[in-house]
Amino acid sequence: MAHNMLEPRHSHVELPPGGYMVKHWGYGDEPLPCTSDADTCKYLDGVYVMHDLSMKYSFIMWGVLLGIAVVWVTLRGWRMGGPAQKVGGVIDKVCDSVERVKRKWLLKDAPLKYFFGRTTRLQVAILAIFLGYLLIFS
Amino acid sequence: MYAEPAKQPGKTRTTLGWWSNRVGVLSYALTPFTVLLATRENVLTILTGIPYQHFNFLHRWLGRVIFAQAALHTLGWTIVEAYYYKPSPDVYYLFLTNMYAVFGCLATLFICFLTVFSMKSVIRWTGYEFFKITHLIGAVLYIGACWGHWDKLWCWMVASLILIALDQGVRLGRTIYLHCGGSKSSLGFRRAMANVQMIGEGDDVIVRLDFDFEQEAWEPGQHFYLCFPSLSIWQSHPFTVSSMPDLSSNTQHHTYLLRARKGQTAQLAALAGQDVQVVITGPYGPGWPRHTTDNVLAVAGGTGVTFTMPIIIASLRQLIVPQATVEFVWVIRRAQDLLWLNKEFVELKEMLATNPGLRISIFVTREDTPHIPFCCNRPSKQPQPSQDPEKGPSSSVAASSSELSNRATLQELLAIDQDRFSVELLGSHHPTMPTVVTSFMERANKRGGYIQVVGSGPDSMGSDLRTAISQVEEKDGLDFYWDSRE
Numbered sequence: 001m002a003h004n005m006l007e008p009r010h011s012h013v014e015l016p017p018g019g020y021m022v023k024h025w026g027y028g029d030e031p032l033p034c035t036s037d038a039d040t041c042k043y044l045d046g047v048y049v050m051h052d053l054s055m056k057y058s059f060i061m062w063g064v065l066l067g068i069a070v071v072w073v074t075l076r077g078w079r080m081g082g083p084a085q086k087v088g089g090v091i092d093k094v095c096d097s098v099e100r101v102k103r104k105w106l107l108k109d110a111p112l113k114y115f116f117g118r119t120t121r122l123q124v125a126i127l128a129i130f131l132g133y134l135l136i137f138s
Numbered sequence: 139m140y141a142e143p144a145k146q147p148g149k150t151r152t153t154l155g156w157w158s159n160r161v162g163v164l165s166y167a168l169t170p171f172t173v174l175l176a177t178r179e180n181v182l183t184i185l186t187g188i189p190y191q192h193f194n195f196l197h198r199w200l201g202r203v204i205f206a207q208a209a210l211h212t213l214g215w216t217i218v219e220a221y222y223y224k225p226s227p228d229v230y231y232l233f234l235t236n237m238y239a240v241f242g243c244l245a246t247l248f249i250c251f252l253t254v255f256s257m258k259s260v261i262r263w264t265g266y267e268f269f270k271i272t273h274l275i276g277a278v279l280y281i282g283a284c285w286g287h288w289d290k291l292w293c294w295m296v297a298s299l300i301l302i303a304l305d306q307g308v309r310l311g312r313t314i315y316l317h318c319g320g321s322k323s324s325l326g327f328r329r330a331m332a333n334v335q336m337i338g339e340g341d342d343v344i345v346r347l348d349f350d351f352e353q354e355a356w357e358p359g360q361h362f363y364l365c366f367p368s369l370s371i372w373q374s375h376p377f378t379v380s381s382m383p384d385l386s387s388n389t390q391h392h393t394y395l396l397r398a399r400k401g402q403t404a405q406l407a408a409l410a411g412q413d414v415q416v417v418i419t420g421p422y423g424p425g426w427p428r429h430t431t432d433n434v435l436a437v438a439g440g441t442g443v444t445f446t447m448p449i450i451i452a453s454l455r456q457l458i459v460p461q462a463t464v465e466f467v468w469v470i471r472r473a474q475d476l477l478w479l480n481k482e483f484v485e486l487k488e489m490l491a492t493n494p495g496l497r498i499s500i501f502v503t504r505e506d507t508p509h510i511p512f513c514c515n516r517p518s519k520q521p522q523p524s525q526d527p528e529k530g531p532s533s534s535v536a537a538s539s540s541e542l543s544n545r546a547t548l549q550e551l552l553a554i555d556q557d558r559f560s561v562e563l564l565g566s567h568h569p570t571m572p573t574v575v576t577s578f579m580e581r582a583n584k585r586g587g588y589i590q591v592v593g594s595g596p597d598s599m600g601s602d603l604r605t606a607i608s609q610v611e612e613k614d615g616l617d618f619y620w621d622s623r624e
Contacts, residue, residue: 026163026291043151050156051163058167065171072186096615103618107608109601116195117258118597120604123195130196134168134203138161 027051057137064133150222158214163291165207166284170297172200173277177305178363178422179312189423191622198256205253212246241286248280266401267372278302313419316353328352329415336398336410337478342471342504344441344478345406347394349416355383355390357425358448359592359621364394365417369405374419378594378621380444380479382451392418395441395478427453428617432587433463433495435578437571437603439595440475443468445621447482449592454489454496461495463582467574469501469595473508473561476500476551483551490556495585497558501569508552508563571602572609579610588614594621 021029030048034041078091106122116124174182175197180190220230233239252273254260261269278299285295317328332349347364356362356379365374381393398407406414426449427434434453436446450466457464466486470476476483490496502508552561562569575591582589589612593603600620607618 026288028290039151046153047156047159050153051159054160054163057160058163061164061167062171069182069185076185076187103616104608107604107618109604118601119195123192127196127199130200131203134164138157138164 022048024048024052026055061133061137150224152218152222154214154222155218158211158218161207161214162211162288165204165211166288166291166294168200168204168207169281169284169294170301172197172204173298173301175200177301179305179308187424191423201256202253205249208246208249212242215242238287241283245280245283245287248276248283252276252280267370271372274302274306309419313417316351316418316420330392330418331413332392332394332416334406334409334412334414336407338472338474342475343398343407344475345396345398345403345410346478347396347406347414347416348392350389350391351418352389354388355385356421358382358452359426359445360421360423362392362418362420363422365419366402366406367415367417369402369414373402374417375402376422378423378444379421380447380482382448393444393479393482395444397441423621424619426592426619427456427590432458433582433585433589435463435465435467435575435582435589435591437467437469437574437591437593437595437599439469439593439599440471441478442594442596442599442621443479445594446592447479447486451482451486451489453590454493457493460493461585462587463495463497463578463585464493465497465499465578465581467499467501467569469503469569469599471502471504473502473505473552473563474548475502477548480548480551487551487556487559490558495581498556498560499574500561502561502563503568504566505563506565508548508561568599571599571606575603575606575610579612583612586614589616591616591618592621593619597622 019031019033019035022032023029027048030044034044036044075091075095079095102122106120106125108121110116110119110121110124174180175193178190180193182188182193183190216230219233220226223229223233234243255264255269255276256273281295281298281302285292317330318326328351330349330351332347335346335348337344337346359378361376361378363374363376365371377394377396379392380395381391383390396403396406398404434450436450436453438446446466446468450464453464486498490498554561579589591603591607593600600622604618604620607616610616
């Protein structure tokens with residue numbers, strides 16, 4: 001079914017003589033070399049390049065999310081290590097000052113209550129970062 | 139965006155379709171993350187320690203982002219197929235006969251439904267139960283339609299469906315385990331029958347639930363989801379347990395305070411004096427106090443006391459140094475509200491004698507003088523012996539004589555018989571949180587040590603407390619947690 005779904009847009013999925021198929025994750029196979037006219041080939045090439053880039057961007061997004069999770073878990077494990085490790089330590093100092101900055105600036109209510117509802121600035125800041133990221137990658 | 143006429147007659151090629159696909163791919167990738175944020179059995183909570191409720195804000199907004207992405211993707215392809223590809227609209231109609239286009243339209247419809255019917259004002263109109271059922275079904279249908287639309291990106295959709303199934307499965311598993319498993323004495327389904335009491339009068343009525351249940355102890359500050367099968371099997375709501383867990387016992391006593399509003403709480407209030415079956419799932423949420431107990435400030439508004447009361451009692455029991463600054467602040471509408479937890483409150487007052495650092499401050503926001511009501515508890519045939527001449531002999535109070543003997547009267551609760559106990563009747567305004575926090579911080583900073591501030595109550599109070607906490611200066615570390623009741 002999947003293959004048929006593509007046909008209206010790519011009316012030439014049949015393999016040209018002597019050609020080969022290039023696999024694209026998340027999209028139909030690309031028959032190469034392109035046998036259509038130059039403009040069509042340029043357009044089709046663009047479709048595949050753009051799609052591969054989109055896939056890369058979505059994996060980068062998950063990479064960033066997982067990366068944050070790994071760093072978070074590592075720091076959490078470190079911090080839960082007990083009071084013995086809490087003495088000094090650059091990481092602990094950085095974490096503590098991040099906590100203080102978070103409390104001082106981001107704990108208060110976010111503006112635009114009618115829009116966001118009653119929530120902290122931290123929540124809205126995280127949303128803003130997420131939206132910015134998505135806008136850039138769109 | 140470039141647009142050029144293609145060699146085939148009437149077909150203009152643009153990059154709009156490319157960009158629409160970019161947005162579509164990102165929305166697919168975002169779907170499992172958005173689902174993950176909504177789960178109660180939350181993997182992120184296990185990993186990061188952030189309570190699952192805190193992810194709700196991002197879940198809602200990412201849901202709207204997906205809606206916007208779906209709308210842009212649909213609009214983009216509609217423009218391409220209906221405008222750029224000629225002859226219009228024949229090409230468009232032909233395009234719409236494709237299965238993937240049909241599934242795409244369905245997915246767009248489902249995401250529209252999910253977005254509109256999860257708006258607060260719409261939920262108020264349709265009711266919570268409708269929202270809860272249709273949101274879950276709608277989400278599964280949306281994910282299914284997305285799968286049908288572009289099955290080559292099935293990985294994101296399978297991940298989303300697995301997350302939903304796991305969440306629901308673990309919830310059900312935990313409920314079954316609590317009610318059927320883990321018991322030495324009995325096999326099969328163990329029922330929990332909660333005794334329903336209505337306390338208070340006028341606009342200030344709460345429902346108190348009490349029951350014993352054979353299970354392991356939870357941690358103070360944690361909450362359970364309660365479902366009342368005789369009222370509805372489709373609803374379960376989170377409530378914080380105000381009773382102390384008993385580590386040495388395999389039977390725990392649960393106490394809950396619910397403000398009687400519309401909906402299910404009103405139905406419960408109508409059952410006052412009777413027993414009602416409860417199905418529980420939990421415990422959820424972080425336990426308190428964290429780390430070694432030192433200075434603790436617990437601020438509660440109204441029924442938020444169910445969160446702070448066990449935390450304060452646990453903190454006092456765990457104190458390493460009895461001089462630690464511990465303060466219990468409870469803001470209530472009327473003095474009679476102390477009767478919600480009268481026995482527990484008497485115990486807490488008694489702890490003033492052994493803990494020189496403990497302070498109890500009660501703020502009454504709607505009374506200038508304490509009104510001693512006739513009736514405080516569920517109706518009973520036995521009138522309460524009253525020392526107050528204002529109380530008539532017809533006062534119908536209290537459950538039984540044995541309970542009665544355990545209960546201190548309101549006058550006793552309000553009696554200023556200790557140094558560090560205060561009751562302020564504020565008439566018609568609220569205590570200012572900065573004042574409460576500053577006075578605690580002064581004493582805590584003088585002594586030094588780690589500070590924990592916990593609170594629960596109306597959202598407006600949470601805002602005030604958060605603002606007050608954001609302005610404090612401390613040197614040995616501060617942990618703040620607001621248990622939202624949203």
